[in-house]
Amino acid sequence: MSRESETAPGVELTTRLGYLIKRAHQRLIELTALALEPFGLTGRELAVLLVLDALGPTSQLAAAKRIGTDRTTMVGLIDGLELKGLVVRERLAEDRRKNVVRLTVAGHGTFVAARDASDAAEAAFLQDLSESEAAQFRSQLLTVLGFDTGD
Amino acid sequence: MSRESETAPGVELTTRLGYLIKRAHQRLIELTALALEPFGLTGRELAVLLVLDALGPTSQLAAAKRIGTDRTTMVGLIDGLELKGLVVRERLAEDRRKNVVRLTVAGHGTFVAARDASDAAEAAFLQDLSESEAAQFRSQLLTVLGFDTGD
DNA sequence: TATTGTTATACTCTATAACTATA
């Protein structure tokens, strides 16, 4: 939305990795936001649904650590998802300090559709790369982040 | 900073491009901030210095468009750089609406050293990739962003 | 009337501290 009056960046910027990654990140954020809009979801909310689908019922703190945020942010995220009827909170009987969060049936359906839409946004983002280039790009990101060695 | 209590992300997240790029971006931001700290510069301030070095004396608006931000943000950036003695503002005689901003001698010296430090941070970010992988990674970012010149 | 710089304002995202209830 802030792209109206932007001139083409010069080489002094396009040779900077930081500039390129920032722009790429912003572009993917925009594409993803557009793809998730019909579902009333943000990218962060989809990340929570991904975790709940993968782990099953999960405490708010465990989910927060899993996506790399903190407790206080997770409260708001779960608030939003619960308001939309996609998840429910339940006090855990064995430890009543914990709220176990789980997907509702509707939540699972929305999740699957939203994930597909997000996949399509990723594909659009990568559309100018060949299959093998896209695979390399993904692999190199994993390497840079140290997620590929089973460390 | 917020990494102490973070558990390893699961495949449900590490297979998402958005998650990977966000993390990569954050990592590079951290490395760059650390590298620029001795110079009292932020990444955005370095971007302004890069533009001023490449283009020579430049109006605030032209510089803003070049780095993809707006006038109001540029005011604050130039305020900071001027306070540090790295740039000076001068009203343009031919069009007194325009502030032409240029590097001081000290500003140029700081810029060169800070750019080298930022280069080193980028190299550290890419250290687990081979030379050719790093070059591919850069090239693929350019392609995805449509900055490919097809050189 | 349009452009450039400026200020003020608001809005998002996130981080920190403190409070509650449970353990």
Added chain:
DNA sequence: TATAGTTATAGAGTATAACAATA
């Protein structure tokens, strides 16, 4: 004491609107 959830607050970062000076 420590932990999980919650609330309130503040701090970046950025976007929008309005104003002053100039064209």
